[in-house]
Amino acid sequence: MRIPLLLATTWSSLLLLPSLVLSRPSPLPKSANFRNWRIKNGMNGQIKRWTNSTTIPTSEPSCAAPSAQSIAAPYMNVWSSLTDDEAASVAAWLFSQPKFNLTNTEDAGEWDNSLLMIELMEPNKTDVLNYLDNGGSTPTRYAHVIIDHRADVDPYYQDLIVGPLPLQNGTVKAESLTYPYTRKTKGKVRNLDASLDAQWSTWMYNVAASILDITLDLWNGSALGLDNDTLDVWGIDPLMQDDGIIRWDTFWNLPQTEFDSGTLLPLGLFFVSNITGRDSSKWTLDGWLYNNIFYPTTEVFREAYWSPGFEKLPANIDGSWGYTDQEGVPPPLDTDFPPMAIAPSGSRYFNDAEEQYVKWMDFEFYISFSRDTGMHLHNIKYKGERIIYELGLQEALAHYAGNDPVQSGTAYLDTFYGFGTYAFELVKGYDCPSYATYLNSTFYTSETTHTHLDSICLFETEGNFPIQRHSTSQYVAATKNIFFTVRNVCTVGNYDYMFSYEFYMDGSINVDVRASGYIQSAFFANNGDYGYHIHDALSGSMHDHVLNYKIDFDILGTKNTMTTTTNVPVSEVYPWSNGKARNTMKLQRTEITTEDEGKLDFAPNGATQFAVVNKDETNAYGEYRGYRILPSSPTIHLTVLNSSNLVNAANWAKHDLFVTRQHDTEPRSSHPYQSQDTANPPINFDDFFNGESLEQEDLVVWANVGMHHVPHTGDLPNTVFTTAHSGLQIMPLNYLDYSPVKDTVNMVRVDYGDGNLSTVISFGQGSPECGVVDLESLVPDLTSYLGDSVVRKFPYDPNDPYYETVGPSLLALNDSRCSSRIILTLGTG
Numbered sequence: 037m038r039i040p041l042l043l044a045t046t047w048s049s050l051l052l053l054p055s056l057v058l059s060r061p062s063p064l065p066k067s068a069n070f071r072n073w074r075i076k077n078g079m080n081g082q083i084k085r086w087t088n089s090t091t092i093p094t095s096e097p098s099c100a101a102p103s104a105q106s107i108a109a110p111y112m113n114v115w116s117s118l119t120d121d122e123a124a125s126v127a128a129w130l131f132s133q134p135k136f137n138l139t140n141t142e143d144a145g146e147w148d149n150s151l152l153m154i155e156l157m158e159p160n161k162t163d164v165l166n167y168l169d170n171g172g173s174t175p176t177r178y179a180h181v182i183i184d185h186r187a188d189v190d191p192y193y194q195d196l197i198v199g200p201l202p203l204q205n206g207t208v209k210a211e212s213l214t215y216p217y218t219r220k221t222k223g224k225v226r227n228l229d230a231s232l233d234a235q236w237s238t239w240m241y242n243v244a245a246s247i248l249d250i251t252l253d254l255w256n257g258s259a260l261g262l263d264n265d266t267l268d269v270w271g272i273d274p275l276m277q278d279d280g281i282i283r284w285d286t287f288w289n290l291p292q293t294e295f296d297s298g299t300l301l302p303l304g305l306f307f308v309s310n311i312t313g314r315d316s317s318k319w320t321l322d323g324w325l326y327n328n329i330f331y332p333t334t335e336v337f338r339e340a341y342w343s344p345g346f347e348k349l350p351a352n353i354d355g356s357w358g359y360t361d362q363e364g365v366p367p368p369l370d371t372d373f374p375p376m377a378i379a380p381s382g383s384r385y386f387n388d389a390e391e392q393y394v395k396w397m398d399f400e401f402y403i404s405f406s407r408d409t410g411m412h413l414h415n416i417k418y419k420g421e422r423i424i425y426e427l428g429l430q431e432a433l434a435h436y437a438g439n440d441p442v443q444s445g446t447a448y449l450d451t452f453y454g455f456g457t458y459a460f461e462l463v464k465g466y467d468c469p470s471y472a473t474y475l476n477s478t479f480y481t482s483e484t485t486h487t488h489l490d491s492i493c494l495f496e497t498e499g500n501f502p503i504q505r506h507s508t509s510q511y512v513a514a515t516k517n518i519f520f521t522v523r524n525v526c527t528v529g530n531y532d533y534m535f536s537y538e539f540y541m542d543g544s545i546n547v548d549v550r551a552s553g554y555i556q557s558a559f560f561a562n563n564g565d566y567g568y569h570i571h572d573a574l575s576g577s578m579h580d581h582v583l584n585y586k587i588d589f590d591i592l593g594t595k596n597t598m599t600t601t602t603n604v605p606v607s608e609v610y611p612w613s614n615g616k617a618r619n620t621m622k623l624q625r626t627e628i629t630t631e632d633e634g635k636l637d638f639a640p641n642g643a644t645q646f647a648v649v650n651k652d653e654t655n656a657y658g659e660y661r662g663y664r665i666l667p668s669s670p671t672i673h674l675t676v677l678n679s680s681n682l683v684n685a686a687n688w689a690k691h692d693l694f695v696t697r698q699h700d701t702e703p704r705s706s707h708p709y710q711s712q713d714t715a716n717p718p719i720n721f722d723d724f725f726n727g728e729s730l731e732q733e734d735l736v737v738w739a740n741v742g743m744h745h746v747p748h749t750g751d752l753p754n755t756v757f758t759t760a761h762s763g764l765q766i767m768p769l770n771y772l773d774y775s776p777v778k779d780t781v782n783m784v785r786v787d788y789g790d791g792n793l794s795t796v797i798s799f800g801q802g803s804p805e806c807g808v809v810d811l812e813s814l815v816p817d818l819t820s821y822l823g824d825s826v827v828r829k830f831p832y833d834p835n836d837p838y839y840e841t842v843g844p845s846l847l848a849l850n851d852s853r854c855s856s857r858i859i860l861t862l863g864t865g
């Protein structure tokens with residue numbers, strides 16, 4: 037799609053832009069020496085004139101290309117994904133070892149072992165700091181391997197550490213990976229899906245066939261595994277595990293078009309299956325639920341159904357109400373091309389694409405990417421000093437509730453599906469500005485490495501407010517709020533999570549999460565206490581999103597302490613108050629001294645400030661230098677206490693904030709297969725808390741963002757990023773001696789001319805005079821959207837990549853090599 041727009045190829049046309057700001061025709065400067073011309077706003081507020089400014093001379097602008105300038109990273113990225121050759125060598129070695137008894141994923145049946153994952157084993161912080169800080173050698177690389185061990189009556193996922201890399205004949209070791217996990221039976225977790233994957237659909241179609249008379253009567257539909265099926269059946273996650281393995285499922289209408297509206301079409305009929313064991317002939321159908329009435333057998337249900345007086349409930353029918361395409365009357369002027377950001381001097385940041393190292397202004401960091409948790413940042417430095425060793429998502433929970441067993445039983449732990457897996461290509465000009473720098477990311481699955489093309493973006497942009505301003509009767513001063521963003525988007529099933537890390541001129545970092553995509557809704561019947569009525573027979577099913585982040589602070593070294601200050605109301609007598617108590621407030625200062633005090637909640641009324649400081653490093657005024665951590669938009673923790681669905685699988689969701697002592701044995705708060713054994717998961721986060729001292733120790737903060745999502749009509753057809761939003765700010769606290777905002781020249785002071793010429797002081801700001809801004813390039817050609825690039829690892833075939841954007845479970849089924857997409861334009865300007 038092309039948007040008709042003036043296509044600037046020279047500065048003369050770009051110079052039209054400031055005149056638009058004036059909202060009336062105005063004299064334009066004739067010379068290219070634009071920087072000396074400023075707008076003057078007279079005292080009467082009407083007259084706008086161009087005038088000369090007093091300007092500190094600046095160096096010539098760098099006039100870089102829009103994408104990042106290149107730079108050589110100061111250190112190797114020790115967190116970078118395995119190379120194609122490394123992953124292929126590990127796959128080849130594992131296949132050559134009889135003890136793993138591996139079958140190619142494509143050929144593997146439910147009783148065959150297969151290779152689920154090969155990725156970098158994150159190096160220990162101890163070894164990395166030795167490299168970064170003490171000139172030690174680069175940490176030895178190892179691979180983290182997960183084998184889906186199904187050739188066993190008790191199938192399990194097995195975590196292995198394989199290495200060292202590069203593999204050398206005779207020295208390769210593959211050991212059970214145990215040190216990052218807390219549970220006693222380490223390195224393995226049972227696999228509840230081994231036979232489910234193979235036998236569930238047959239079971240489910242048989243159950244649906246057994247009530248075909250009812251599904252046809254209720255919905256003119258069937259779920260028989262045929263091409264003309266109009267119904268779908270799916271249900272809870274995790275499976276219920278306290279008395280055998282139980283699942284509740286429900287019927288859904290299938291979408292009738294390519295739109296992904298299926299999660300909006302529940303039909304209100306539920307059934308429970310006891311699927312304990314690997315032999316589906318021993319599974320039992322244990323009952324039906326309809327209109328809040330439980331029927332223990334199909335016969336009892338059928339008899340009731342065909343009896344007079346049986347109440348039949350309405351259905352949720354697919355339609356354009358569930359489609360995201362534009363519909364309805366556009367608001368006034370909506371078809372005019374809207375404002376957009378540009379970077380007229382090109383990029384003002386650096387990237388080492390090979391090392392995934394980024395530097396912007398006084399910040400620098402490395403990026404890593406993993407299948408389970410997606411994008412992480414490492415070794416974040418500000419003004420040359422590390423402030424954060426690691427910053428990244430650990431797990432995301434969506435805990436539903438309802439009067440029906442499917443909503444009640446649902447508590448997705450999304451790293452099971454993987455954030456890295458679903459970090460698809462970004463939509464240029466929509467997800468990120470078109471002038472952003474786009475990076476690839478890769479993950480391994482089923483003997484292939486997938487590269488999500490252009491799936492991480494880097495860009496600098498202007499906030500919609502200045503970062504500083506002040507007016508007096510003599511002058512007004514203001515500073516631009518220019519900030520830098522690293523972003524990716526992961527579509528996990530029905531939901532799209534947008535993850536951004538934002539870096540600001542005041543030295544702060546914002547961890548930002550937004551959600552869009554389709555809600556998982558509930559059938560509306562007797563459940564007003566669990567959500568709003570949002571469509572025909574639809575309830576916006578209430579749920580809590582809680583996303584856990586690891587923030588491994590290193591404030592001027594690894595000896596850090598968490599301090600708090602709380603605003604408390606007091607009645608206090610002062611020497612000057614004539615013996616009278618004054619009702620006022622003061623600060624109460626405390627420290628979190630041991631892990632016993634390490635589970636924290638943001639106080640009501642925001643009364644308590646939490647900060648990680650280094651008590652050995654004070655600023656010019658003797659205050660500890662540190663960083664605060666606080667919500668930048670509302671954050672939550674899980675409402676449900678002692679969740680029946682989760683048991684011990686998400687103990688990190690119980691509070692807003694946790695602080696623990698850093699250990700190489702506690703790299704992550706969650707494991708991708710926590711859902712497989714909720715009572716005894718691989719990582720019970722509570723076990724991180726064992727009373728250790730936290731005074732001037734290496735601290736890790738585990739902080740939650742999220743929201744209590746009670747979908748309303750505005751969530752249809754999709755939840756919107758504006759309101760489904762949560763974030764954490766990590767901001768300097770007495771870290772420097774004054775605000776670093778003063779360092780930027782992108783500010784102005786105007787001394788009033790009292791009706792005459794004002795004096796404009798601009799401190800050597802650059803000007804947008806690099807000559808060419810290709811407006812055409814700002815409207816990207818989306819017909820080149822490709823999807824993922826895939827390279828086969830076993831057998832290794834690096835020279836025949838193909839394109840595919842599907843989830844891993846479909847990979848075995850679909851090997852198509854489709855590379856072109858058709859873009860439909862739907863009548864925008």
Ligand SMILES: *[C@@H]1O[C@H](CO)[C@@H](O)[C@H](O)[C@H]1NC(C)=O
Nearest residue numbers: 072073086087088089090793
């Ligand atoms: C602006 O400055 C230039 C050179 O500094 C000078 O030649 C010109 O006369 C000035 N214009 C005004 C309107 O003061």
Ligand SMILES: *[C@@H]1O[C@H](CO)[C@@H](O)[C@H](O)[C@H]1NC(C)=O
Nearest residue numbers: 136137138139147148149187
């Ligand atoms: C290896 O796996 C196959 C199934 O792929 C199984 O039949 C066989 O028993 C397994 N061998 C050993 C030694 O476990």
Ligand SMILES: *[C@@H]1O[C@H](CO)[C@@H](O)[C@H](O)[C@H]1NC(C)=O
Nearest residue numbers: 125129202203204205206208
């Ligand atoms: C190990 O030795 C085998 C046979 O000698 C050879 O095919 C293979 O390439 C070697 N692998 C490595 C990693 O050196």
Ligand SMILES: *[C@@H]1O[C@H](CO)[C@@H](O)[C@H](O)[C@H]1NC(C)=O
Nearest residue numbers: 252255256257258264265266
């Ligand atoms: C039931 O569905 C079939 C095919 O799906 C369709 O041909 C038929 O018209 C439908 N009947 C009613 C009553 O909607």
Ligand SMILES: *[C@@H]1O[C@H](CO)[C@@H](O)[C@H](O)[C@H]1NC(C)=O
Nearest residue numbers: 256257258260262263264265
């Ligand atoms: C669906 O397909 C099956 C098998 O082809 C056929 O028997 C059945 O009548 C079809 N159902 C409808 C509603 O068209």
Ligand SMILES: *[C@@H]1O[C@H](CO)[C@@H](O)[C@H](O)[C@H]1NC(C)=O
Nearest residue numbers: 279280281282310311312322
């Ligand atoms: C499910 O089946 C298993 C094994 O057959 C049994 O031990 C368990 O009690 C059953 N659970 C329920 C809730 O009936």
Ligand SMILES: *[C@@H]1O[C@H](CO)[C@@H](O)[C@H](O)[C@H]1NC(C)=O
Nearest residue numbers: 389474475476487489490825
């Ligand atoms: C992303 O991958 C594509 C295809 O392999 C390659 O052409 C492109 O240069 C890569 N981008 C970066 C930033 O490395």
Ligand SMILES: *[C@@H]1O[C@H](CO)[C@@H](O)[C@H](O)[C@H]1NC(C)=O
Nearest residue numbers: 278677678679680681683684
């Ligand atoms: C959590 O709930 C389970 C089941 O109801 C109960 O056995 C257990 O004692 C509860 N634990 C706590 C800490 O309340």
Ligand SMILES: *[C@@H]1O[C@H](CO)[C@@H](O)[C@H](O)[C@H]1NC(C)=O
Nearest residue numbers: 157159160163178215700701
């Ligand atoms: C990381 O540290 C743990 C705990 O000290 C240790 O058991 C493990 O072997 C180390 N891993 C590597 C790859 O060195």
Ligand SMILES: *[C@@H]1O[C@H](CO)[C@@H](O)[C@H](O)[C@H]1NC(C)=O
Nearest residue numbers: 787788789790791792793794
């Ligand atoms: C502005 O101009 C008027 C009239 O020429 C003069 O009286 C006044 O002093 C000037 N003010 C300033 C601040 O220069």
Ligand SMILES: *[C@@H]1O[C@H](CO)[C@@H](O)[C@H](O)[C@H]1NC(C)=O
Nearest residue numbers: 842846849850851852853854
């Ligand atoms: C595989 O992908 C192609 C192209 O996207 C699609 O037409 C086909 O239906 C898919 N097959 C399966 C089994 O998903």
Ligand SMILES: [Cu+2]
Nearest residue numbers: 551579581745
């Ligand atoms: Cu939600």
